[in-house]
Structure formats: structure tokens, C-alpha cells
Amino acid sequence: MAKWVLTFGDGKAEGSAEMRDLLGGKGANLAEMANIGLPVPPGFTITTEVCTHYYANGRSYPAELEAQVAAGLRHIEAVTARGFGDAENPLLVSVRSGSRASMPGMMDTILNLGLNDQTVEALAKNADDRRFAYDSYRRFIQMYSNVVLDLDHDLFEDLLETAKEKKGVTEDTELDVEDLAKLVKGYKAAVERDSGKPFPQDPAEQLWGAISAVFASWMNPRAITYRRLNQIPESWGTAVNVQAMVFGNMGETSATGVAFTRNPSTGENRLYGEFLVNAQGEDVVAGIRTPQPITEAARAEGKVRAPSLETRMPEAFKEFAIVANRLEQHYRDMQDLEFTVERGKLWMLQARNGKRTAKAALKIAVDLVNEGVLTKEEAIERIDPASLDQLLHPTIDPKAERKIIASGLPASPGAAQGEIVFSSEAAEEAVAGKEGKKVILVRTETSPEDIHGMHVAAGILTTRGGMTSHAAVVARGMGKPCVSGAGSLRIDEKAGTLTVGGKVFRAGDVLTIDGSAGQVLDGAVAMIKPELSGDFAALMGWADEVRRMKVRANAETPADARAARGFGAEGIGLSRTEHMFFDDERIVAVREMILADDVEGRRKALAKLLPFQRSDFRELFEIMKGLPVTIRLLDPPLHEFLPHGDKEVAAVAEAMGADPDKLRSRAAELHEFNPMLGFRGCRLAIAFPEIAEMQARAIFEAAVEAAKATGEPVTCEVMVPLVVGRADFDFVKARIDAVAKAVEAETSGTLVYQVGTMIELPRAALMAAEIAETAEFFSFGTNDLTQTALGISRDDAAPFLSHYVDKKLLPYDPFVTIDREGVGELVAIGCERGRSVRPKIKLGICGEHGGDPASIAFCEEVGLDYVSCSPFRVPIARLAAAQATLRARKALRTQDAA
Known part of the structure; x- marks a missing residue:
């Protein structure tokens, strides 16, 4: 028989922390806390496999589940010596969700389940203050009616506010037992009026209604949105945790709170949290009452008048501090804890790795290494590379x-x-x-x-x-x-x-x-303002020691290049020369070149651009000081440079000494219906070789000048864009090589350079073996490779691509994370075929995917030599590349062990 329910409590559990996929995060951690002997209210977890079954079978349950839930209840009854639905000594339970990934507040919770018109009286008899029982009952009705019966939360809030106004009080705690009993009666009447049925009195009916509601909440809009934003698969499902209630609202010796073992904002190593006396956990989270600091030091710093937990309940605080430290040592990470003190006794309700800012994450990881808790490799794996963006801006x-x-x-x-x-x-x-x-x-x-x-x-x-x-x-x-x-x-x-x-x-x-x-x-x-602390530098240094792939930057301006070097880039992987032409002084010359109707006219315009290009390239080479610089030849759709208005046409006409009407006619001739697949890339150099020759001359002359100025050799890589095979690549390469020889002769120097290509068309990937016979490096331009492989225009995709992702027709936006099955396969083919001819061919990626951690993991798998990304994503890429290397090493060890 399949086991759908696992119990915990009384110093033991059927599960453990390693069973997170089956028990969800909350269930696994409750089991683990029970196993290590911490004070955990007993309960049971309905596994995530039930959630999968529930949605795969028309929202129905496995046949064995009902009996296993009943057995789980008997376990709780035995440990607590209470009976579920018992009129004399009732057991109340909470019903909570628990995905394997933390999704705080996204799914539903129900507290005080098991209360009805009989058990509320039994609870009242055993309480120091009868108000506790009726306050718990009215909370339960409100929560259950909202979550399970789908009644508006405000319906009950309005009744509560009316009751307080009649009494002339402002706080819930000022209502007496008669007020609360009347409120309960009003709540039940409202339920029957709005739902057409009385509020359920049978605890078993309540329990199954709550279980179903929690499973249903896995697919509520906020949970779906949270999963999409955090890339949590729907297939994971949620577990359901049913646990004996403990009460922080049983009077002045009871309390509830939330704490972190370290400050989640700064990473400082001391307890950080808040609590409320005579309250349930929802009061802390909802902010209905102002909570108080847990520690006396925090109370003094915040100049809070109310006493801290440390002062008010010293024994409970002392035990909690020991438990908190023990949990951090056990999990080897900062913990987010929920606890309740019931009549002076501490109960632990949750422990999980705490969410934190990027700044805190770095400090905590580095501190844990310095404390001997983590290795450097483990610290690297703890940091989400994307979170580093918080520190760079x-x-x-x-x-x-x-x-x-x-x-x-x-x-x-x-x-x-x-x-x-x-x-x-x-x-x-x-x-x-x-x-x-x-x-x-x-x-x-x-x-x-x-x-x-x-x-x-x-x-x-x-x-x-x-x-x-x-x-x-x-x-x-x-x-x-x-x-x-x-x-x-x-x-x-x-x-x-x-x-x-x-x-x-x-x-x-x-x-x-x-x-x-x-x-x-x-x-x-x-x-x-951003602050790159010593912790940042320490972690980046550890990452650099580990990673195999180099990290370069996409940069074409001196500011970008300097920023890239500051962030640790190991060269420039893509310098887009067309981005250098948009200054007013240059754009006119570019337009002259495009609109010229003969070679002489084009060469005249190119002569104006040569000094600008040479100066730009020299500055990039000097900033990089011997690091490789990959310069892509001109690759814009021509329409991006064409003059559009009368003012722009007139400026070009004046510079060329041409008739404006003739220029308008020439511009009309160059109009394209689909410019992204039109007259661009190497097609410009094939039609107008003089363009490639000018750029090559600018590159090589700049390399000679920079080498003399810095004393460092220039590592220059010239990239031919948008080739479809070897023939068009060789045509352009021949012009580049000819210019290199000419510059060497003119300068009496020796140039060190490579000519390669950007693989950005499916055919180029398939023809990689042939291209590699003469191309010395490949850089995968995955922006255009994605567009051409999927037949989707990146700039026009927003209205429909989100529907593909939302409806799970695609797992993610392929322009953000590389499409492994399609585009990734083309990259893998290109790598394999290129290496078959040139085993040591240099392979890189320069599309937007070069800064995406998931795509960088793929790049490691196919063995690229480097990734190139925008300057501000360089630290992200450095860390992601290190993590990818560590994963590859683990996979290899696992393979060797098998």
C-alpha cells in the first residue's frame, strides 16, 4: 500500500529533512526538528504525491488516504492525550500548506480547526480566561469561511468592528466573553445567510474541507504568479501539514513570534525577530498589533518601551536562543523560525532557511566560511547569482x-x-x-x-x-x-x-x-547607493578560483569597457561597431556611405569614419591591456541608419552635395519589409567590401598604436556576422587578411589576430565543420539564433510569448533563458562539428543568454570557453560559471561512483 501520510512528534518522525520533495519544506523541517528532539507539536504530513494525484484525477484522493489520515489523527491524539471532536478534552489542529520551495503567504492556512458549539465550551472550561475559547472560535469561523467556503474576509471584519464600536473599545482583546459569544453567533448567521448552509459542526467535515482547500490553493492566482516569478514547477505540488494546536493567546504567560538566527537585511550574527504576548501567529504576520523585539539589545536600540521576550519570559527566551543556535548549526544556514510559548512552555512551529537580501546573503555565506561551518565551494553554491543585481545598482x-x-x-x-x-x-x-x-x-x-x-x-x-x-x-x-x-x-x-x-x-x-x-x-x-563590500570581493575571488569558463563583457564604449574591467571581465566578447556610429558627427557620414550610389562615394564617406573607428578601437585595446577584444564588423539592419525626416535628409544632402529628392528616392530603394533578415551582417561586406576593409584597417592600426602605448600585446579577434556558410565567411576573411598584411607592411609590425564568426543562423550551426576549416573562433549569437530558430521577432514577441509561458507551451521565455531543446541543440551541434575539424577552436557566447545563470549552466555542459554579457552582469556570470563548474564536478563524481 502506498504511504500517503507520515507522522511526526514526541521525539521521532517517519520523515526527515532529506525528504523535502515528498514532505515539502515545512513537513521535512517539522520531521527533522522532531527527530533531533526539539519541542514540536505532534502532527502528520500528507505528501506532495497526493497533490499530484489530486490534480491528475479530477480533484479526487487516493482510496487509502482517508484511513491513513484517520491513523494520523490517532497518533496526534495519543501524544496529546486529547480527542478530535471530544466534548470534554478536545484536540484542535492547524492545517497548513508546505511546498518544497518556500512560498510565504501564497497558499492557505487554517488554525483552531475542530472547534464547534460543544468543543468551544470544553476549551473554555480548561482555560484561565473563557475569552480565549470564544476568541479562538470566532477566528476559526472567519478563517475557515474565507479559505474553504470562499466568503469575503471583510464580511467578518465589519462585524468585528461593529462589535467594538458598540462596546466602545478599539482592541479585540478588550471584548469580554459575552461580546465574543455574540460575535460567534453573528459570524455563523452570516455564513448561513451568504453560503446557504450552516457553518459545519462536524470536525471531520471541517478537516477534509481544509485539506481540500489547501490543495486547491496550489493553483490560486497568487501561487501561480509566485511560481512563475520564481521558476517553481507546478509539478512539484504542495504537501499538507496537520498539527496539534498550541496557543500563544492563552494569557499573559503565552506568546507567539517569528525570528531569524541572523539579521536578514544585514547578515549580522545575532537573533533578530519580534513577538506578541497573548496572540496567535496570524497577529504577528498581519500586523494587527505592534510586535515587540525578542532581545533586550534590539529593544534598547529601537527605543521600544514594551519589554522584550528576553525580559518578559526569560526561561522561554533562554530555551529559544539555545534552540535557534542548534538549528542554525544543524542546517548550517541562517534560519527563519516560528514559535509559540503556551503558558511558559516553548513550542517550535517552523524552521526553514531564511530569505535574505543579497547583502545579507553574502555576509552570512562569508561569515559561515570564516566560522568553519561551510567550505568555500558551499558558500558559492548558497548565493543566487541573479540576486547580485541588488548590489550593483x-x-x-x-x-x-x-x-x-x-x-x-x-x-x-x-x-x-x-x-x-x-x-x-x-x-x-x-x-x-x-x-x-x-x-x-x-x-x-x-x-x-x-x-x-x-x-x-x-x-x-x-x-x-x-x-x-x-x-x-x-x-x-x-x-x-x-x-x-x-x-x-x-x-x-x-x-x-x-x-x-x-x-x-x-x-x-x-x-x-x-x-x-x-x-x-x-x-x-x-x-x-550600491556598496561592493569586502564580502562581495571575497566571494567573487572564491568563484574565480573555481570556475572553468572565462567571463567577458559586451562593450563598445570606454565607459562600458572600464565598468567591465571593474566588475572582473576577462576581455571583451562582443564590441558592436554599429553602436559607435550614432553621434551626430558620425551618423551623417554613415548615411552618406549607405546612400552613396558608387564605390567612390562610399569610400569618401568611409574615410571620414576611419579616424573615429581607429580611436574607438585603440581606447578599448588600451583599457583591456592585453586581454582579448572581439570586434564584430558592422551588423545593423540598414533602416536603422537611414534618414527619416526632412531635417535628416537635408543634413546628409548637404554633406554629400547631393539632391535631397535623389536621396529620398535612394532611401526608398533600400526600404525592407523584414530588415532583421535583410541587408545586414556580412551581406554588407559582400556587397560593399570597402566597409569591411575600412573597419579592418581601423582595428589593425588601433592595435599597433595601442601596443606601442601600453607595452602590452593586443589580442585582437575580428568577428564576421551573419554568415550562412564557409563561402561568405571566406569572402570577408580574405579582405580582412589583405588589410592586415597591408597594415603590417606600412607599420613594419607583426599583428596577432584571429578571424572568426558569429554563429547566429541555424544553417551556420549545421555547417560549422565546414566553416571551422578557416574560422578560428565561434561566438554564438543566441539572440538572433533564437529569433531564426523559433521564427519569433524578439521586439514583437511581448503580446504573445507570455501566453506560451503561462499555458506551458514553452517552459520559459527563450530570449531570457536559452531554449535547450531547440536553440541549445543547434549550439551543441555547432560546437561538436566545429571541434571535429579544429579541436582547439575557441567557443563563446555573446547573446543576452551570456548573463543568465541557467543559460550559463548550459554553456558549461557543452564546453564553451567563455561567456560574454553586459558589464553589469559580469559578476552574475562569474558566480554562475563557478556554480556550473561545481555542478559538473559533482555530476562527474556521481558518474564515476556509478
Whole structure:
């Protein structure tokens, strides 16, 4: 017979901490606490497998479950010497959820179950104060009716407030037993009126109603949202924990509280928590009453008048402090604890690894290593790489008031505030010559031509776009906060207004954006500057000792390159040369080049660009000082550079000495229906070889100059974009090699360089063996490889891609985390076939996936040599790469052992 129910309590348990998948986090930890002899109220856990069965079988239970639940109840009755439903000595229980991953507040809980019109009297007779019994009964009716019977919580709150008004009191505790008995009667009448049935009096009916409600809450909207945001699989399910009630609301010698073994905000090594006298746990969580500090030191620091638990209940506090330390040592991590003191006796209700800020996580991990509790490798594994974003950007002060006016997607972390501007030109104009002035660039959506405005803005806000839209990708690369897809905002560029919820904001009004939470706030809000502490440096150093893959950065500006080096980048894995052309002085020359109708005209325009490119590349080489720098040849869809308005056409016409009408006609000829698959990448160099030749000359001349200036050899990698096979790669490579020879002859120097390609088309991945015959490195451009493999435009995916994820047609957004089965398979094929011809070919990734921890794990599995990501994601990639190496080592050890 399958075992669906496991018991715990009285110093033993049928489960343990290792059975988290089966018992859920709460059930596993209750079992573990019981096994190590801590004071845990007895109970039983209905396993997560029942939840799976429940949803797979039309919300029905296994045939054996009813008998096993009855046996579990008998276990609790035996330990407590109470009877479930007994009219003289009743057993009351709590019914709580418990997923294997902590989901605080997302699912449902019911306390005081087993109370009815008979057992409430028995409870009252055994209490020091009869009010305790009727207060517990009215709480139970309210909670059960809301969770199980789906009645509005406010219905009961209104009755409670009315009772307090009649009595002329403000606190629940000031109601006497008669008031509470009347309130219970009113609650039951309201239940019967609104549900059409009397409040259930049978404890068994109550119990099964509660169990079903907890399983049903696994699929409530808030739980679904929480799982999606935290990547918790629906298939895990939840367990249900049924446990004997202990009461913190039995008078002045009883209390309930929540504590952490270390400060979850700072990581400081001392008890941190709050408690309430004569209260149930829900009172602490709900904030109905102001809790008091647990320790005397915290009470004194906070200048709280009410006594601490340490002072008020010294024996219970002393025992709790010992238990807290024992649990931290046992689990080897900071613990989040819930406890109750019933008439002076301590009971432990929960222990779990506590949630903490990134700052606290680093301090706790480093401290535990220094205390000899953890190894360095274990500390590396404890930190969520994505959480490091909290440390790299300014954030909103947690104490500050948030006047949220709109929400969008958390496209790029950090917070920023400034005056609203509606165009890149307005952004530049606003900050020009005004030191310290901040602006927020507000756009429907951004395009590459907004690069100059994005550069000077403190933050970017768009009403359209997803996590991988242009605004999101560029903002992350720049390390600027961005909120994208804030669809409730309405922009009227002509009127210069932003409207939301009936309120109108104008250019110059101040907004704050929180790119970590995806929120838009009214006005200026207090901020906290990032601090990269010694703990950060220590953990990053340990990660660097462990990881196999190198970590490079995507960078094309000196500021990006310096930031990348500061964050520990080991070179540049992608320098997008088209991003260097959007300054006013350069854009006209680029447009001249594109619109020229002969080679001579193009070469004339390219001659203007050569000094700019050479200077840019030299600065990058000097900043990197001998580290590898991969420069991608020009790869924009041409429409991004074409002049659009009369003013832009006139500027190009004047520079070229050409007829504006002729230029408009030429621009029309270059119009494309699908530019992302159009005239871009190596196709530009094939049609106009002089473009690749100019860029190659700029690269090689810059390399010679930088080597002389720094005394360090320049490691230069030239990347040909968007090839479909060896033929087009070889065509461009020949031009690059020819220029290299010319520059060597002119400078009497020797260039050290490699020519490789970006694998960003499915055919290129399949043809990798052939391409590798002449290509010296591959960099997988997984942004475009995802677009072309899935046939999805990244910039147009937001309206429908979320439906794919929500309806589980795709496990996650493939532009955020690499699609292992499709795109990942193409990468694996490209690696395998490339190595078959050139065993030591250098392999990297430079798409957005290069900064995603899950994608980095995949990169380790296929054996890439490096990942490249935006500068502000370099620390995330360093830690994720170390974790991936550790996982690979464990897998190898397991394989060897097998």
C-alpha cells in the first residue's frame, strides 16, 4: 500500500529533512526538528504525491488516504492525550500548506480547526480566561469561511468592528466573553445567510474541507504568479501539514513570534525577530498589533518601551536562543523560525532557511566560511547569482514611501529618478552643461537611434516591449535602470504629456523608476547607493578560483569597457561597431556611405569614419591591456541608419552635395519589409567590401598604436556576422587578411589576430565543420539564433510569448533563458562539428543568454570557453560559471561512483 501520510512528534518522525520533495519544506523541517528532539507539536504530513494525484484525477484522493489520515489523527491524539471532536478534552489542529520551495503567504492556512458549539465550551472550561475559547472560535469561523467556503474576509471584519464600536473599545482583546459569544453567533448567521448552509459542526467535515482547500490553493492566482516569478514547477505540488494546536493567546504567560538566527537585511550574527504576548501567529504576520523585539539589545536600540521576550519570559527566551543556535548549526544556514510559548512552555512551529537580501546573503555565506561551518565551494553554491543585481545598482530606500502609478516589466535592475523627457534630443539638451541633472527617457519604444538619449538618461521607461526589447537589452548593457512594457501609460508626444489613471505628467515633471521591481513612482524617492563590500570581493575571488569558463563583457564604449574591467571581465566578447556610429558627427557620414550610389562615394564617406573607428578601437585595446577584444564588423539592419525626416535628409544632402529628392528616392530603394533578415551582417561586406576593409584597417592600426602605448600585446579577434556558410565567411576573411598584411607592411609590425564568426543562423550551426576549416573562433549569437530558430521577432514577441509561458507551451521565455531543446541543440551541434575539424577552436557566447545563470549552466555542459554579457552582469556570470563548474564536478563524481 502506498504511504500517503507520515507522522511526526514526541521525539521521532517517519520523515526527515532529506525528504523535502515528498514532505515539502515545512513537513521535512517539522520531521527533522522532531527527530533531533526539539519541542514540536505532534502532527502528520500528507505528501506532495497526493497533490499530484489530486490534480491528475479530477480533484479526487487516493482510496487509502482517508484511513491513513484517520491513523494520523490517532497518533496526534495519543501524544496529546486529547480527542478530535471530544466534548470534554478536545484536540484542535492547524492545517497548513508546505511546498518544497518556500512560498510565504501564497497558499492557505487554517488554525483552531475542530472547534464547534460543544468543543468551544470544553476549551473554555480548561482555560484561565473563557475569552480565549470564544476568541479562538470566532477566528476559526472567519478563517475557515474565507479559505474553504470562499466568503469575503471583510464580511467578518465589519462585524468585528461593529462589535467594538458598540462596546466602545478599539482592541479585540478588550471584548469580554459575552461580546465574543455574540460575535460567534453573528459570524455563523452570516455564513448561513451568504453560503446557504450552516457553518459545519462536524470536525471531520471541517478537516477534509481544509485539506481540500489547501490543495486547491496550489493553483490560486497568487501561487501561480509566485511560481512563475520564481521558476517553481507546478509539478512539484504542495504537501499538507496537520498539527496539534498550541496557543500563544492563552494569557499573559503565552506568546507567539517569528525570528531569524541572523539579521536578514544585514547578515549580522545575532537573533533578530519580534513577538506578541497573548496572540496567535496570524497577529504577528498581519500586523494587527505592534510586535515587540525578542532581545533586550534590539529593544534598547529601537527605543521600544514594551519589554522584550528576553525580559518578559526569560526561561522561554533562554530555551529559544539555545534552540535557534542548534538549528542554525544543524542546517548550517541562517534560519527563519516560528514559535509559540503556551503558558511558559516553548513550542517550535517552523524552521526553514531564511530569505535574505543579497547583502545579507553574502555576509552570512562569508561569515559561515570564516566560522568553519561551510567550505568555500558551499558558500558559492548558497548565493543566487541573479540576486547580485541588488548590489550593483542604486536602489530605492526600503523605508521610503512608494506612490506607484504604473507597473511594467523589470527590464534592467536598479532605480533612477529624474525629469521626464520624451525624446533623445530632449534628453541631451536637458543635461547639456547642467552637471548632475537627471532625466528619465520616456518612449513608446526605443530604437537604435535613441542610443544618445539613452546614454545621457538616468533611466529608461517604455510603454511597449518585453524583457528582451531594444530598450531592455541596451539599458542592461549600459547598467541603467529600465521599466519596459508599462502599458497603462499613454504618451502624447505632440502634446508632451504622459497620462496614467487620469493624472497628466508633463516634460520636466519628476518620476522614479524601479527597474528591479518594474514599478513607476510619482516624484522623487529616497535612494541607496550600491556598496561592493569586502564580502562581495571575497566571494567573487572564491568563484574565480573555481570556475572553468572565462567571463567577458559586451562593450563598445570606454565607459562600458572600464565598468567591465571593474566588475572582473576577462576581455571583451562582443564590441558592436554599429553602436559607435550614432553621434551626430558620425551618423551623417554613415548615411552618406549607405546612400552613396558608387564605390567612390562610399569610400569618401568611409574615410571620414576611419579616424573615429581607429580611436574607438585603440581606447578599448588600451583599457583591456592585453586581454582579448572581439570586434564584430558592422551588423545593423540598414533602416536603422537611414534618414527619416526632412531635417535628416537635408543634413546628409548637404554633406554629400547631393539632391535631397535623389536621396529620398535612394532611401526608398533600400526600404525592407523584414530588415532583421535583410541587408545586414556580412551581406554588407559582400556587397560593399570597402566597409569591411575600412573597419579592418581601423582595428589593425588601433592595435599597433595601442601596443606601442601600453607595452602590452593586443589580442585582437575580428568577428564576421551573419554568415550562412564557409563561402561568405571566406569572402570577408580574405579582405580582412589583405588589410592586415597591408597594415603590417606600412607599420613594419607583426599583428596577432584571429578571424572568426558569429554563429547566429541555424544553417551556420549545421555547417560549422565546414566553416571551422578557416574560422578560428565561434561566438554564438543566441539572440538572433533564437529569433531564426523559433521564427519569433524578439521586439514583437511581448503580446504573445507570455501566453506560451503561462499555458506551458514553452517552459520559459527563450530570449531570457536559452531554449535547450531547440536553440541549445543547434549550439551543441555547432560546437561538436566545429571541434571535429579544429579541436582547439575557441567557443563563446555573446547573446543576452551570456548573463543568465541557467543559460550559463548550459554553456558549461557543452564546453564553451567563455561567456560574454553586459558589464553589469559580469559578476552574475562569474558566480554562475563557478556554480556550473561545481555542478559538473559533482555530476562527474556521481558518474564515476556509478
